Amino acid sequence: NAGVTQTPKFRVLKTGQSMTLLCAQDMNHEYMYWYRQDPGMGLRLIHYSVGEGTTAKGEVPDGYNVSRLKKQNFLLGLESAAPSQTSVYFCASSLWASGDNTGELFFGEGSRLTVL
Amino acid sequence: LAKTTQPISMDSYEGQEVNITCSHNNIATNDYITWYQQFPSQGPRFIIQGYKTKVTNEVASLFIPADRKSSTLSLPRVSLSDTAVYYCLVGDPVTGGFKTIFGAGTRLFVKA
Numbered sequence: 001n002a003g004v005t006q007t008p009k010f011r012v013l014k015t016g017q018s019m020t021l022l023c024a025q026d027m028n029h030e031y032m033y034w035y036r037q038d039p040g041m042g043l044r045l046i047h048y049s050v051g052e053g054t055t056a057k058g059e060v061p062d063g064y065n066v067s068r069l070k071k072q073n074f075l076l077g078l079e080s081a082a083p084s085q086t087s088v089y090f091c092a093s094s095l096w097a098s099g100d101n102t103g104e105l106f107f108g109e110g111s112r113l114t115v116l
Numbered sequence: 117l118a119k120t121t122q123p124i125s126m127d128s129y130e131g132q133e134v135n136i137t138c139s140h141n142n143i144a145t146n147d148y149i150t151w152y153q154q155f156p157s158q159g160p161r162f163i164i165q166g167y168k169t170k171v172t173n174e175v176a177s178l179f180i181p182a183d184r185k186s187s188t189l190s191l192p193r194v195s196l197s198d199t200a201v202y203y204c205l206v207g208d209p210v211t212g213g214f215k216t217i218f219g220a221g222t223r224l225f226v227k228a
Contacts, residue, residue, distance in 0.1 A: 035218070042203065042218035043160070059217060090159045102150070103209030105216065107159025
């Protein structure tokens with residue numbers, strides 16, 4: 001049981017290049033999220049999804065796009081990378097919170113992106 | 117979403133009990149209090165969640181007073197491996213869980 005897997009783990013881009021981060025979860029979770037974390041700061045929500053085929057904006061969505069074509073995968077795209085997007089990106093997933101389920105977030109190990 | 121306030125950093129020594137307090141004056145009726153732990157170069161990990169009074173698990177205890185405007189995460193007998201950032205989150209996990217917002221957290225440093 002791998003949990004939440006992010007690829008790639010490291011990437012260096014030049015300004016203006018595009019790339020996609022892939023998040024895969026094998027826990028059959030409905031919800032998936034993309035966060036970014038800058039040095040010494042907490043996590044900020046970029047986009048999230050409440051189910052296959054649905055996405056929504058979080059706190060800092062500008063410059064990013066997402067897609068959830070399959071329940072287990074959540075893709076984060078940067079169409080034209082900027083130095084301000086240098087950060088560590090975390091994907092997370094969770095179940096619908098009900099009964100004894102706390103709605104706990106399960107995180108991946110992170111993807112470190114540097115934009116030159 | 118209720119805003120939370122917690123200390124930026126704390127220091128402790130091995131074997132001591134550590135209490136981290138979080139203020140959430142605007143907590144709503146359906147909100148729960150959840151704590152996460154994050155080690156360097158890792159994603160956050162769920163520690164504990166509570167609604168009122170006291171909750172205890174194998175890792176920590178969570179104390180919530182009757183007015184629920186604050187909460188305290190208690191780590192018994194910390195070790196060096198407890199050095200991490202601890203985040204306090206407040207929200208309704210049923211209707212607002214997907215809007216979970218992490219603040220800067222409390223950076224706990226445990227010394228030998």
